[in-house]
Amino acid sequence: MWETVDPAAPGGTMVPMRAAIIHRTGPPVECLEVTDLPLPQPGPGEVRLRLTHAPVNPADLNFIEGSYGRKPDLPCVPGMEGAGVVDAAGPGVSGWDPGTPAVPLRAGECWAEYLICRASDLLALPAGCDPVQASMLRVNPATAHGLLRAAGPLPPGAWVLQNAGSSACAHCVIQLANLMGLRIVCLVRRTESIEECLALGADAAFTDDTEAVPKVRELTDESPSMLALNAVGGDSALRLMNLLGPGGSLVTYGAMARKPLKVPNGLLIFKGLTLRGYWMSRWLETAPLEEIHAVYTELAALTAAGLLRQPVAAVYPLQDIKTAVTHAAGNARGGKVVLALKHAAD
Ligand SMILES: NC(=O)c1ccc[n+]([C@@H]2O[C@H](COP(=O)([O-])OP(=O)(O)OC[C@H]3O[C@@H](n4cnc5c(N)ncnc54)[C@H](OP(=O)(O)O)[C@@H]3O)[C@@H](O)[C@H]2O)c1
Numbered sequence: 001m002w003e004t005v006d007p008a009a010p011g012g013t014m015v016p017m018r019a020a021i022i023h024r025t026g027p028p029v030e031c032l033e034v035t036d037l038p039l040p041q042p043g044p045g046e047v048r049l050r051l052t053h054a055p056v057n058p059a060d061l062n063f064i065e066g067s068y069g070r071k072p073d074l075p076c077v078p079g080m081e082g083a084g085v086v087d088a089a090g091p092g093v094s095g096w097d098p099g100t101p102a103v104p105l106r107a108g109e110c111w112a113e114y115l116i117c118r119a120s121d122l123l124a125l126p127a128g129c130d131p132v133q134a135s136m137l138r139v140n141p142a143t144a145h146g147l148l149r150a151a152g153p154l155p156p157g158a159w160v161l162q163n164a165g166s167s168a169c170a171h172c173v174i175q176l177a178n179l180m181g182l183r184i185v186c187l188v189r190r191t192e193s194i195e196e197c198l199a200l201g202a203d204a205a206f207t208d209d210t211e212a213v214p215k216v217r218e219l220t221d222e223s224p225s226m227l228a229l230n231a232v233g234g235d236s237a238l239r240l241m242n243l244l245g246p247g248g249s250l251v252t253y254g255a256m257a258r259k260p261l262k263v264p265n266g267l268l269i270f271k272g273l274t275l276r277g278y279w280m281s282r283w284l285e286t287a288p289l290e291e292i293h294a295v296y297t298e299l300a301a302l303t304a305a306g307l308l309r310q311p312v313a314a315v316y317p318l319q320d321i322k323t324a325v326t327h328a329a330g331n332a333r334g335g336k337v338v339l340a341l342k343h344a345a346d
Helices: 058-065 131-135 140-147 168-180 192-200 212-220 234-243 265-269 280-286 289-304 318-329
Strands: 016-022 032-038 046-056 083-089 101-104 114-118 122-124 159-162 183-188 204-207 227-230 249-252 274-277 312-317 336-340
Touching (some): 016 318, 032 318, 058 318, 122 289, 159 212, 168 183, 168 192, 183 192, 183 212, 204 212, 318 336
Parallel strands (some): 159 183, 159 227, 183 204, 249 274
Antiparallel strands (some): 016 032, 046 083, 046 114, 101 122
């Protein structure tokens, strides 16, 4: 629970940090404000990070609206991921030198200049990792990694289908699928996204409408897809289900169209499809720490090598948070909106 700093109040001389904060849930542009908060102090086993960048993800907007899978403990600082450098270490912490670039793997509250997290939840970044790309490491790359394994191992050359092909998560799926030797078809809602997906390594991309169905079917005829990744819902998800082979799996991880799944009974009874959900937060809460570190170490190395990139539409200073969330909520952005967390000392 955060208390804001009032510099005019007696004892209000403590060092502040700038942060975006919400006191209620609702439309992000109305609920968010930038304020001064006391500089948090690391306790035993904890590290303070000086954050440099944090993206605005659809989940952040849903969290502020109160429609996400986890409700805010108000007032609270949103921001599910970010990157920065180690600033201070609490008692009992060793090996984290000030200035070490790092990503917090389990903490939220990243739309602030500083963040406290457990030292065991920090990932040191490899040399050459772009800080903006690093700030987007925690959510989408790990989700793409999990999605491609959500229905079990796939043989080399297997077809994977996905909608919302222009999204950052879908871009991560394309890049990781390429590295795994899988073939990938993207469905996109704007024709200009087709070229983008192909340039990134998708084997095929089509606009997400009924005309896509025979084209994908022709392409995957000899080896029908057993895995389709759904971040849209409604008719788009139904198209994916119709394109899966018998016994295939639809993995739903997002609902950008805010439309429920429509599942004809025959797809479950006669085609034997399996419908699953995937939530990266559940993996982070339940997987052993060694597994989490191993996955992120691999993803950070790929990011540093330039093999895993997410497009960036714009970078805004923290004080422009309302413009940033308005941009992030808009259509056809063509990349992530990222906050640059400038510090008074910079
Ligand atoms: N379950 C998990 O653990 C998990 C983890 C990460 C992400 N996600 C979810 O994955 C989805 C994508 O996240 P992201 O960060 O990759 O998103 P993003 O980069 O911000 O992109 C948003 C995507 O959604 C599309 N879109 C927006 N409104 C739509 C609509 N009404 N109908 C169809 N498509 C629409 C956009 O298409 P245009 O480019 O045409 O605008 C774009 O492809 C979100 O739903 C997010 O919550 C889930």
